Amino acid sequence: MKTLLHHETWTGTDVTIRDIERELQRLRSSSAASGSMHLRTSVLTHIAWVPREWRDAAEETLQGLAERHPSRTLILTPEPTGATGIDAELALRSFAAGQHAVYSEVISLTLRGATSLAPASIALPLLISDLPVFLRWRGRPDFGGRQWRQLVGVADRVVIDTSEWDELRPNELCREFEKTALSDIAWARTVEWRRVLAGTWPEIRDQEIRLAGPPAEAELLRGWLVARLERGVRAVAPAAEISVTLDGVPVTAPTMFAVTSSDRLSAELDRFARDPIYEAAVRATA
Amino acid sequence: MSAHAEENPLLEGLDLGRRPESCALVIFGASGDLTQRKLMPALYSLAIRGLLPEHFVVIGAARTPGTDDEFRAKMREAIEKYARDPFREDVWERLASGMRYAALDFSDETSENSLVRILSTVDAEYGTQGNRVFYFAVPPNAIATLVSELAARRAAEGWVRLIIEKPFGNDLASARSLNELIADRFSEREVYRIDHYLGKETVQNMLALRFANGIFEPIWNRQFVDHVQITVAESIGIEGRGSFYEHTGAIRDIFQNLLLQLVAITAMEPPSDFTADSVRNEKVKVLRSLQTPDPTSVVRGQYGRGFVEGIEVPGYREEDGVDPASMTDTYVAAKLYVDNWRWADTPFYVRMGKRLGRRETTVAIQFKRAPHPPFAEATSDSLRPNVLLIHVQPDEGMSLAIGAKVPGQGMSIRTVHMDFLYGSAFREGLPEAYERLILDAMLGDATLFTRSDEIEEQWALVDAITSAWERDRTAFPNYAAGTWGPPSADELLHRDGRSWRRH
Numbered sequence: 172m173k174t175l176l177h178h179e180t181w182t183g184t185d186v187t188i189r190d191i192e193r194e195l196q197r198l199r200s201s202s203a204a205s206g207s208m209h210l211r212t213s214v215l216t217h218i219a220w221v222p223r224e225w226r227d228a229a230e231e232t233l234q235g236l237a238e239r240h241p242s243r244t245l246i247l248t249p250e251p252t253g254a255t256g257i258d259a260e261l262a263l264r265s266f267a268a269g270q271h272a273v274y275s276e277v278i279s280l281t282l283r284g285a286t287s288l289a290p291a292s293i294a295l296p297l298l299i300s301d302l303p304v305f306l307r308w309r310g311r312p313d314f315g316g317r318q319w320r321q322l323v324g325v326a327d328r329v330v331i332d333t334s335e336w337d338e339l340r341p342n343e344l345c346r347e348f349e350k351t352a353l354s355d356i357a358w359a360r361t362v363e364w365r366r367v368l369a370g371t372w373p374e375i376r377d378q379e380i381r382l383a384g385p386p387a388e389a390e391l392l393r394g395w396l397v398a399r400l401e402r403g404v405r406a407v408a409p410a411a412e413i414s415v416t417l418d419g420v421p422v423t424a425p426t427m428f429a430v431t432s433s434d435r436l437s438a439e440l441d442r443f444a445r446d447p448i449y450e451a452a453v454r455a456t457a
Numbered sequence: 458m459s460a461h462a463e464e465n466p467l468l469e470g471l472d473l474g475r476r477p478e479s480c481a482l483v484i485f486g487a488s489g490d491l492t493q494r495k496l497m498p499a500l501y502s503l504a505i506r507g508l509l510p511e512h513f514v515v516i517g518a519a520r521t522p523g524t525d526d527e528f529r530a531k532m533r534e535a536i537e538k539y540a541r542d543p544f545r546e547d548v549w550e551r552l553a554s555g556m557r558y559a560a561l562d563f564s565d566e567t568s569e570n571s572l573v574r575i576l577s578t579v580d581a582e583y584g585t586q587g588n589r590v591f592y593f594a595v596p597p598n599a600i601a602t603l604v605s606e607l608a609a610r611r612a613a614e615g616w617v618r619l620i621i622e623k624p625f626g627n628d629l630a631s632a633r634s635l636n637e638l639i640a641d642r643f644s645e646r647e648v649y650r651i652d653h654y655l656g657k658e659t660v661q662n663m664l665a666l667r668f669a670n671g672i673f674e675p676i677w678n679r680q681f682v683d684h685v686q687i688t689v690a691e692s693i694g695i696e697g698r699g700s701f702y703e704h705t706g707a708i709r710d711i712f713q714n715l716l717l718q719l720v721a722i723t724a725m726e727p728p729s730d731f732t733a734d735s736v737r738n739e740k741v742k743v744l745r746s747l748q749t750p751d752p753t754s755v756v757r758g759q760y761g762r763g764f765v766e767g768i769e770v771p772g773y774r775e776e777d778g779v780d781p782a783s784m785t786d787t788y789v790a791a792k793l794y795v796d797n798w799r800w801a802d803t804p805f806y807v808r809m810g811k812r813l814g815r816r817e818t819t820v821a822i823q824f825k826r827a828p829h830p831p832f833a834e835a836t837s838d839s840l841r842p843n844v845l846l847i848h849v850q851p852d853e854g855m856s857l858a859i860g861a862k863v864p865g866q867g868m869s870i871r872t873v874h875m876d877f878l879y880g881s882a883f884r885e886g887l888p889e890a891y892e893r894l895i896l897d898a899m900l901g902d903a904t905l906f907t908r909s910d911e912i913e914e915q916w917a918l919v920d921a922i923t924s925a926w927e928r929d930r931t932a933f934p935n936y937a938a939g940t941w942g943p944p945s946a947d948e949l950l951h952r953d954g955r956s957w958r959r960h
């Protein structure tokens with residue numbers, strides 16, 4: 172873990188975009204003057220749509236992320252019931268990297284009242300030009316809702332985690348594939364199992380496959396087997412951990428190297444194109 | 458990938474990562490400094506990232522007696538002390554479970570067979586399938602015996618790779634005879650001559666910078682580049698390795714390998730692809746095009762007493778293990794020319810040495826001045842030519858010096874630097890060079906290793922330079938520790954109306 176060298180914050184209520192830009196500029200100059208930051212190199216803008224109940228989990232993931240993807244993160248928390256206005260909390264963080272610092276900006280905005288319905292118009296002026304935009308949507312989106320539609324419109328890639336949903340909703344997901352490139356962290360969590368199962372080819376083709384595991388991951392794994400092997404696979408049994416048997420014999424679980432949610436998200440932020448294998452797996456679960 | 462893999466529908470789109478096939482890594486010289494400080498920490502970092510083969514064992518071999526448990530304890534200590542990642546018991550346990558120690562002397566028949574026995578036992582116990590990586594972390598004079606003995610006991614199954622530490626030979630004749638000895642018994646594809654600098658991210662990034670960006674290549678030639686300066690400076694001395702350095706000097710320690718590699722990577726033509734042979738073919742072409750510098754284009758130096766970082770340090774001739782009248786070079790500067798269409802008449806000024814002002818490895822591409830600056834009065838001395846500076850260490854990254862207007866009235870122009878540091882743009886700490894290189898060797902990717910013809914071209918140039926030294930005897934010491942080398946090195950550039958970069 173890298174050491175946090177420097178942290179500067181500013182908070183304001185009922186702010187405008189101009190206020191935010193001005194305060195960011197001021198924080199940057201003051202940290203440059205204090206000698207703690209010499210340079211800014213960014214690789215992307217990361218928008219996180221984080222309803223109130225997801226705030227803590229999101230904060231933890233971001234802590235781990237900022238030190239690896241030095242970039243601007245925009246955390247948008249909708250509060251549709253409040254009086255219309257924007258509250259902001261800005262943080263400049265720098266982490267030690269060799270003799271220099273990795274730099275990241277976190278702009279947390281609470282969108283109260285009507286502003287919560289127009290998030291893209293707030294995000295757009297705060298994106299770093301010419302760099303890719305990733306949207307991490309916490310919880311289950313309302314695919315028909317204007318907030319989802321708007322933010323997907325400004326993002327190059329959308330990252331979801333279907334294990335945060337009450338159930339995998341393949342039909343709704345499949346409609347989104349045509350509109351944006353989607354990454355699913357639950358799918359990323361199955362990669363070690365997919366590698367292990369790929370190693371059981373060709374026997375697996377004709378064996379009886381039984382899967383148990385947490386609903387999103389196990390269901391995606393089942394969909395993947397159905398799509399790739401072009402055959403039926405029995406419904407999954409719920410369990411805390413994934414397990415697989417082939418003709419009644421348990422498959423040895425892969426070694427899981429400690430991978431945090433920040434690592435998973437970070438890996439998704441390195442991917443740009445659509446993932447046809449994931450899309451086929453989701454379709455197969457429908 | 459095999460036909461079998463292509464048919465497997467489960468492999469489609471599945472990123473298998475860069476995970477090597479199961480193998481046993483045998484480290485000769487396991488009781489030595491390199492194993493503790495670099496190799497074991499690198500293996501641990503690969504282990505923590507899940508990059509080691511599924512079935513993997515490490516066998517430490519050296520003449521010093523010892524047991525498996527003693528070896529494990531020593532390696533654990535080395536990891537705790539030198540690894541870049543925090544110590545994790547579970548990762549260590551996994552790595553340590555496949556660790557063995559073999560106390561053996563290869564000039565003695567029985568011990569060779571004991572290694573073969575250990576290897577066949579681990580194949581059976583761990584499923585390493587006869588695949589072997591032999592890492593020669595031993596003094597150069599021990600290599601020939603090891604090569605012959607290993608060849609004689611080659612397993613029937615599996616692949617073999619030899620990783621050979623630098624220095625590879627001592628001059629052209631010795632390098633050639635070692636190459637011949639190896640070529641008789643192993644194929645070039647099985648040989649990985651290591652120079653850890655080539656595993657550094659920045660060195661590889663030079664290739665990315667040059668060949669993945671459309672804006673640099675069109676100006677990367679004699680028409681736009683005034684000259685190139687390459688500096689490999691160390692502030693440390695010889696660190697107690699007097700007897701080694703006496704036979705080596707800066708010319709063999711740095712010039713022969715790292716420095717010439719930096720010249721080759723800076724000057725090479727775009728390879729048609731990024732495979733080991735395409736890249737190495739282009740590098741060899743540069744080495745072949747290097748003119749042998751005449752004696753007036755080479756400066757050698759040796760440091761005397763001086764101050765480094767505020768502390769008084771002894772001169773080279775006062776160091777332990779050094780002849781008080783030693784004529785060994787601790788500094789070399791040279792003006793090189795690459796005789797080809799791209800670089801004709803563009804000097805490459807190179808310098809390297811011990812006990813210099815500070816530690817720095819850089820490649821500086823100095824561009825020609827703007828043909829007619831309309832701000833002549835405003836610029837005076839403060840506007841220097843554009844320089845693209847590539848930092849190899851410390852702080853891997855690059856910076857571009859450009860002229861910019863000073864804010865305010867009038868048209869006053871100053872040189873400013875745009876800096877880019879790797880650590881600031883990408884996730885993860887930079888991997889240690891040894892991690893990359895050991896992994897590449899296990900994967901069978903030789904791009905970052907030196908091929909036999911490259912080594913021979915390098916030594917041919919070194920021999921040409923050193924033979925001239927036998928005729929002239931420079932008065933040593935000729936620079937004080939903590940300075941930037943002898944005055945004659947400055948003159949080398951002043952004669953051409955240029956000067957070394959400011960520090």
Ligand SMILES: NC(=O)c1ccc[n+]([C@@H]2O[C@H](COP(=O)([O-])OP(=O)(O)OC[C@H]3O[C@@H](n4cnc5c(N)ncnc54)[C@H](OP(=O)(O)O)[C@@H]3O)[C@@H](O)[C@H]2O)c1
Pocket residue numbers: 485486487488489490491492494495519520521563593594595596597598599622623624
């Ligand atoms: N240390 C570094 O940072 C570094 C950097 C670049 C290159 N290198 C190169 O790596 C090699 C090893 O360097 P080192 O610093 O680790 O040296 P070292 O500390 O002196 O260790 C040498 C090792 O080789 C073994 N050895 C010595 N003579 C041998 C022989 N005749 N047959 C078999 N084994 C023998 C020694 O063990 P026993 O005496 O127990 O047999 C010891 O384990 C050298 O070629 C060096 O040039 C080292």
